Amino acid sequence: MPHRSVTIPQLHQWKGQGRLITMLTAWDYLLAKLLDRAGIDVILVGDSLGMVALGYDTTLPVTLDQMVHHAQAVRRGVESALLVCDLPFLSYHASPQQALGSAGRLLKEAGVQAVKMEGATPGVLAATxxxxxxxxxxxxxxxLTPQMIHSFGxxxxxxxxxxxxxxxxxxxIALERAGAFGIILEHIPASLAQTISQKLQIPTIGIGAGHDCDGQVLVTADLLGLTTQPPPFAPIYAELGGAIATAVQAYCQDVQQRKFSPLT
Structure with a gap:
């Protein structure tokens, strides 16, 4: 059974207890409801939805309006998990005041409980x-901060x-001092992630960063086998892409051969 209403103080307590944190992404009501019922600790409305839900090649085209729209749908499916939402590219880079306005929309209009920003530049630290x-x-x-893909290559x-x-x-370390309640460590050596996790008082959530973080996060579409090219560090727990294709093909065949019998 899922626990009740995960809070940020709880995440801090869990780090001290050595209780690892689970986190997955969601982009619509149905998926969010399934994840929440399964007992996930934190649900992230990630800008990765640009690729898995909207068909973009990168996260960069995603707009704040789109994040608000998807976060509203996810919010309706969540009862227990802590709900966090990405601030998309160029919605927080101009100034701390821009970040405040963008984050405020996500809290007020979509009911999320926290936001995520990428990087640790002076601007991001000031916004934090x-x-x-x-x-x-x-x-x-x-x-690895995907919004910087053009700089990384x-x-x-x-x-x-x-x-x-x-x-x-x-x-x-600077993000912790600026007040961040936790930090995602993406696609870095496991030894570095371990060092960071040991030095920080706040929880670290790894994705492609080894086993020594305080929790783990994955893009749910990768975990469920719904993407054609998951990152090399993402384990696949179910091959739902193939299962869906098989089910649809069977349905089409039944309809075309007049074998389909709707339930009455």
Whole structure:
């Protein structure tokens, strides 16, 4: 049975207890309801919905209006999990005040409980401080940050050199000091993720970052086998893509051969 109303203080308590945190993404009501009933701790309305729900090649085209729309649908399916939503590309980069306005929309219009921003630039740190001071919890995100794909050149692992590893560690520490309640560590070496997790008082949630984070997150479409090219670090727990295709083909065959018998 799912637990009741996961809170941010609970996540902090779980880190101290060594109780690992579970997190998955959702982009509509039905999926959110299924995840929540299954007992997931945190549901993220990730801008990855741009690819798995909207058909974009990257997360960059996703707009704030689209995130609000999808978060509203997810909210209606969630009773127990903590609901977090990504701020999409260029909805928080201009100024801390822009970030406050964007995050405020997600809380007021969609009922999310926290927002996530990528990176640890001075602008993101300043925005994190302002949002937290304004009562909006912030989840940080360092390592591979997909909104920076054009700067990275590809979605390759980050932090493999001493210099880049030190920069990611410093960014995580700075986000904690700015008031972030937790940090996503994406596609970095397991040893670096372990170091960050040990140094921080707030929870770390890994995705392609080894086993030593305080929790794990995946894009649910990858976990369920619904994507054709999941990232190399994403395990597949069910091959639902193939199962759906088989079911649809069987239905089409039954209809075309007059074998379909609707229930009455």
């Amino acid at each position: 401080e302002l949002l937290v001071q304004s009562g909006i919890p912030v989840l940080g995100h360092v390592g 590809s979605l390759r692992q980050q932090g493999k050199t001493p210099e880049t590893a030190e920069k990611i560690l410093a960014g995580a």
